[in-house]
Amino acid sequence: MSRNVATIVPPVMALLLLVVIGVQTSDALKRSGAWAARAPQTATPPADPYGRLDTQLSRQGVPLPADGIRDPLTFGRAPATTGRRVPRPTVAPAPAGPLLTAIVADADPRAVIRYEDRYYTLKPGDLFARFRVISISADQVVLDGGGERIVLKRPTKGD
Secondary structure (H helix, E strand, O other): OHHHHHHHHHHHHHHHHHHHHHHHHHHHHHHHOOOOOOOOOOOOOOOOOOHHHHHHHHOOOOOOOHHHOOOOOOOOOOOOOOOOOOOOOOOOOOOOOOEEEEEEOOOOOEEEEEEOOEEEEEOOOOEEOOEEEEEEOOOEEEEEEOOEEEEEEOOOOOO
């Protein structure tokens, strides 16, 4: 007999707990107004979204002066008027040359060079951009840039 009671009590308790939770949830929903009866809404046609634009376009406006309007299909050209300052295009600065950032001097010397926002790890004989590495010593790197020799000195502390 005790064995039958032990198997029946947990499901009965779970069912009782489920009923209590359901009653509390429905009561809370009724008090919040989520389950309240709503009055039927009358169907009103929505206002014309383009009505205001139509009335503005149908008005007779003041004619615009022909010399004060620019062609929208030509980019950047303003109407030619006297007394206006026309900006001149700026010339881009010349690109900076290669910059030596580090040297590793051992049996196989390497150098780290920054050029045009890129870093290159190079050894003698390597090509990068338009330069060829001629030699790497503990204090400098010699480059050939189209027949022009460029010597990059090792950066010192404080530079």
